[in-house]
Amino acid sequence: xxxxxxxxxxxxxxxxxxxxxxxxxxxxxxxxxxxxxxxxxxxxxxxxxxxxxxxxxxxxxxxxxxxxxxxxxxxxxxxxxxxxxxxxxxxxxxxxxxxxxx
Amino acid sequence: xxxxxxxxxxxxxxxxxxxxxxxxxxxxxxxxxxxxxxxxxxxxxxxxxxxxxxxxxxxxxxxxxxxxxxxxxxxxxxxxxxxxxxxxxxxxxxxxxxxxxxxxxxxxxxxxxxxxxxxxxxxxxxxxxxxxxxxxxxxxxxxxxxxxxxxxxxxxxxxxxxxxxxxxxxxxxxxxxxxxxxxxxxxxxxxxxxxxxxxxxxxxxx
Numbered sequence: 375x376x377x378x379x380x381x382x383x384x385x386x387x388x389x390x391x392x393x394x395x396x397x398x399x400x401x402x403x404x405x406x407x408x409x410x411x412x413x414x415x416x417x418x419x420x421x422x423x424x425x426x427x428x429x430x431x432x433x434x435x436x437x438x439x440x441x442x443x444x445x446x447x448x449x450x451x452x453x454x455x456x457x458x459x460x461x462x463x464x465x466x467x468x469x470x471x472x473x474x475x476x
Numbered sequence: 477x478x479x480x481x482x483x484x485x486x487x488x489x490x491x492x493x494x495x496x497x498x499x500x501x502x503x504x505x506x507x508x509x510x511x512x513x514x515x516x517x518x519x520x521x522x523x524x525x526x527x528x529x530x531x532x533x534x535x536x537x538x539x540x541x542x543x544x545x546x547x548x549x550x551x552x553x554x555x556x557x558x559x560x561x562x563x564x565x566x567x568x569x570x571x572x573x574x575x576x577x578x579x580x581x582x583x584x585x586x587x588x589x590x591x592x593x594x595x596x597x598x599x600x601x602x603x604x605x606x607x608x609x610x611x612x613x614x615x616x617x618x619x620x621x622x623x624x625x626x627x628x629x630x631x632x633x634x635x636x637x638x639x640x641x642x643x644x645x646x647x648x649x650x651x652x653x654x655x656x657x658x659x660x661x662x663x664x665x666x667x668x669x670x671x672x673x674x675x676x677x678x679x680x681x682x
Contacts, residue, residue, distance in 0.1 A: 392567060399560035406556060409679060410549045422680065429675040433668050440563045441664045442657075447501055450509045457513025461520025468524040 389442045398439045405432050504650070508658050512665050519669050522621040526677060529613035536611035539618075540681055542602050551594040552674045555629075558587035559667040562660045569656035577656060578640055584663065585636040588629050595626045618677070625673060628666045635659050 390398070405428050417424055438444040443451050530539065565580035599619070607615045639659055642648045648655050 389563075389567070392564065395560060395563050395567065399557065402556055402559075403553065406549070406553055409675065410545065413545045413679060425675055425679055429671060432671045436559060436664055436668050436671065440559050440667075441661055446505075449501060450505065453506070453509040453513050454516070457516035458520075460513075461516040464517065464520045465524040465527070468521075468528065472528055 389445050390439060395439070398435060402432055402435060502654060504654060504658060508661050512661065515665060515669075519621075519624070519672075522617075522624055523672065523676060526617040526621045529617040530677075532613035533615075534612040536615055537605060537607050539614065539677075542605050542607050543678055544598070544601070545678060547594070547598065548674065548678050551591050551598075552670060554587050554594070555591045555667055555670050558584050558591070559664050561587060562663045566653075566657050566660040569653040572653070574643065578643060581636050581640045581643075581656075585633050585640070588633045588636070588663075592626055592629050592633070595622065595629075599623075621677070622673065625666070625669055628669070632659075632663050632666050635662065 389395075409425060409428050412421055412425055437454070443454065533539075561580050561584040565577050565584060568574075568576035568580060599622075602615075609616060609619050636659060639648070639655065643652065643656075
């Protein structure tokens with residue numbers, strides 16, 4: 375097995391190649407730039423949904439590619455996303471409690 | 477025959493020292509993801525508290541009066557790029573490239589330190605503008621949330637530097653690449669929490 379094919383198979387096993395990670399980082403940086411631009415440019419009614427969508431895209435990209443969830447066993451995804459959805463549930467319950475009983 | 481002794485040795489080396497459960501998954505990795513799931517709950521509670529109290533400014537300054545978006549944007553960018561350097565450290569560790577692993581770990585720690593330094597500067601500026609910890613419900617919930625995040629980043633920096641020292645002295649117990657990967661998971665988690673904080677707290681006005 376030569377060095378190149380060894381590196382390639384390794385990249386497949388553990389995620390992306392170095393260039394792949396740099397590409398992901400550049401996309402994340404571009405989205406961050408777009409997010410910051412909403413502070414200076416008036417996006418009107420699109421302001422809130424656009425910001426939330428960009429936040430979710432960045433979140434999913436880091437979790438999937440940098441944290442390797444996309445390439446790892448699905449059990450890890452279940453563990454993490456269960457905590458995440460419980461957290462969102464806590465947030466919704468807290469907001470509802472304060473709205474109706476606060 | 478495709479499954480040679482060489483392959484067997486490589487497979488063993490790849491997972492050296494990593495304890496595996498009956499599911500075939502690494503116990504360490506399973507435990508780390510479970511821990512990160514519980515961390516979601518911690519930060520979910522803190523973010524919820526902030527969202528509830530963000531409008532309760534009392535006589536203190538409003539968020540829009542104190543937040544310095546250009547400065548925080550640069551800090552966010554620095555933390556985001558530290559995730560890139562961390563994943564490169566993990567990648568180098570899997571390739572058994574110790575020199576690159578050490579280098580990327582140190583760069584990640586430096587970027588993290590820059591972020592924490594920016595947060596200390598920001599907190600000081602807020603205090604000087606009349607926003608102390610107990611000024612209002614908004615300021616209390618803001619400082620608790622971002623302070624907790626800052627503590628997590630600081631713990632991450634300590635872990636990165638400790639890991640770097642252990643790698644250098646060959647004192648990492650178990651699988652080296654898995655240890656680097658676990659610290660990487662923690663670091664990326666700190667980054668994704670900031671992705672949420674930056675949007676919900678800084679960019680969306682109260």
